[in-house]
Amino acid sequence: MLNRRESRQQAFEFIFEKSFNGNDPEEILRNAGEARDTEISDYARELLSGVYAHTEEIDGYISTYSVKRSIRRLSKVVLAALRLAMYEILYVEDLDATISINEAVELTKKFSGRDESGYVNGVLGGFLRAYEAGDITKPQQEASEGEAQ
Numbered sequence: 752m753l754n755r756r757e758s759r760q761q762a763f764e765f766i767f768e769k770s771f772n773g774n775d776p777e778e779i780l781r782n783a784g785e786a787r788d789t790e791i792s793d794y795a796r797e798l799l800s801g802v803y804a805h806t807e808e809i810d811g812y813i814s815t816y817s818v819k820r821s822i823r824r825l826s827k828v829v830l831a832a833l834r835l836a837m838y839e840i841l842y843v844e845d846l847d848a849t850i851s852i853n854e855a856v857e858l859t860k861k862f863s864g865r866d867e868s869g870y871v872n873g874v875l876g877g878f879l880r881a882y883e884a885g886d887i888t889k890p891q892q893e894a895s896e897g898e899a900q
Contacts, residue, residue: 752790752792753790753792753794753795755794756854757792758792758793758794758795758798759794759795759798759835759839759854759858760858761789761791761792761795762794762795762796762798762799762802762835763831763832763835763858763862765779765780765795765799766798766799766802766831766834766835767827767828767831767862769799769803770827770830770831771827775803776796776799776800776803779799780796780799798835798838798839801838801842802834802835802838805838805841805842806834809833809834809837809838809841810822810834812837812878812887813825813830813833813834813837813874816874816875816877816878816881817833817874818877819870820870826863826867828858828859828862828863828867829859829863829867829870829871831858832855832856832858832859832871833855833871833874833875835851835855835858836851836852836854836855836871836875837875837878839851840852840875840878840879840882841882841887841889842889848879848882848883849879851875852872852875852876852879855871855872855875856868856871856872856875859871
């Protein structure tokens with residue numbers, strides 16, 4: 752059984768993969784299960800599905816808080832890390848947002864580099880400050896629908 756950190760990395764890899772092939776989440780998971788001899792965690796499934804369902808909304812936030820680069824200029828690693836962390840902050844109950852941000856930074860360091868990880872930290876820090884100030888509100892109806900799954 753995978754822990755949350757391992758599940759988060761697994762989801763990150765799936766979100767990253769989706770940016771290349773555009774497959775739906777179930778196809779990505781099916782292909783991953785066939786190609787890799789690994790357990791796919793329920794949490795990784797939830798994160799991939801959630802990011803996929805809310806990509807337009809999340810990308811809007813990325814565009815708003817990524818002030819130095821347009822979303823089109825972000826690497827696929829940075830984009831995957833930002834999407835994952837923003838989804839968790841907005842939609843995962845009982846999660847300390849700083850954990851999600853720290854994990855996104857670590858994933859970016861692991862798969863990209865220190866320069867990119869600082870950028871991810873800055874974007875997510877600005878997003879979190881706005882969220883905590885009430886400038887960004889969690890969509891209540893959709894959040895409770897996700898909990899029911």
